[in-house]
Amino acid sequence: MREEKKQISAEYLGRLEASPYFIVVDYNGLKVDQFAELRARLSASGGEIHVVKNSIFKIAAAEAGIEDLGVPLRGQVAVVTGDSEISGAAKALKTFASEFEKPEIIFGFMGSDRLDADGVKRIADLPSLDVMRAKLAGLIQTPARQVATILQTPARQLAQVLKAKSEQG
Numbered sequence: 001m002r003e004e005k006k007q008i009s010a011e012y013l014g015r016l017e018a019s020p021y022f023i024v025v026d027y028n029g030l031k032v033d034q035f036a037e038l039r040a041r042l043s044a045s046g047g048e049i050h051v052v053k054n055s056i057f058k059i060a061a062a063e064a065g066i067e068d069l070g071v072p073l074r075g076q077v078a079v080v081t082g083d084s085e086i087s088g089a090a091k092a093l094k095t096f097a098s099e100f101e102k103p104e105i106i107f108g109f110m111g112s113d114r115l116d117a118d119g120v121k122r123i124a125d126l127p128s129l130d131v132m133r134a135k136l137a138g139l140i141q142t143p144a145r146q147v148a149t150i151l152q153t154p155a156r157q158l159a160q161v162l163k164a165k166s167e168q169g
Contacts (some may be wrong), residue, residue, distance in 0.1 A: 003094050005056055012052060012060035012079075020079035023089060023108035023120055024069075027051070028076045030102045038103070041092045046084030052077060070107055070114050077106065090124035 016022055027035065035049075042049050056071035061069055080089050086108070093105060108115040115123070127135075 007065065008053070009056050009060045009063070012057055013063050015050065015081045016060060016064040016066075018108070019083065020088070021086040021108060021110045023086070024081040024106045025049075025078050025080065025103035026075055026106055027078045027092065030100070031061040034100055034102070038092075038096050041096055042080060042082070042089055045088030045092045047080050047081070047082035047089035047092065049078050049080045051080050058074070065112065066109060070116075071167070073106075078103070085129050086120075087126055087128050090120050094121055094124040095145050 009102050027038075030038070034127075039049055042098060054077060057077070057079065058069065058073065061067075080093065090108075093103065097103060097105070105117040105120050108120045126132075
């Protein structure tokens with residue numbers, strides 16, 4: 001492999017190893033300004049998109065421990081990576097694709113788990129990790145709040161009865 005290809009492969013490998021996920025998309029048909037808009041939306045969600053050369057990306061993926069991508073890479077593909085969670089990037093891709101009918105999600109990987117296009121779209125429909133944590137915290141707090149209310153109710157009722165008796169007599 002030529003030195004230039006080795007450097008590009010090392011760059012791809014670095015992105016794959018630094019990201020907890022990657023999503024491969026077919027961006028064929030996107031205009032330059034649309035691609036720039038997609039890049040901006042992904043950046044806002046903690047992701048970034050890079051056009052890749054298929055053969056070199058396969059080598060980088062193999063070096064990252066992903067021997068089989070599951071489908072052959074053909075055409076114009078780009079890879080979305082990021083340093084945050086996959087749901088933000090998946091949401092940005094799905095929303096953008098619904099507006100512009102491009103890019104087409106081919107597949108993704110979350111850690112070592114392969115996701116098909118539908119799997120990536122299902123992740124896009126999930127709430128973010130922060131929202132899920134908030135919901136879980138709310139569920140944990142609800143029983144404690146209910147127990148406190150139940151424990152306070154008899155004391156409150158007794159106090160009301162004593163107050164009513166003292167007002168009568």
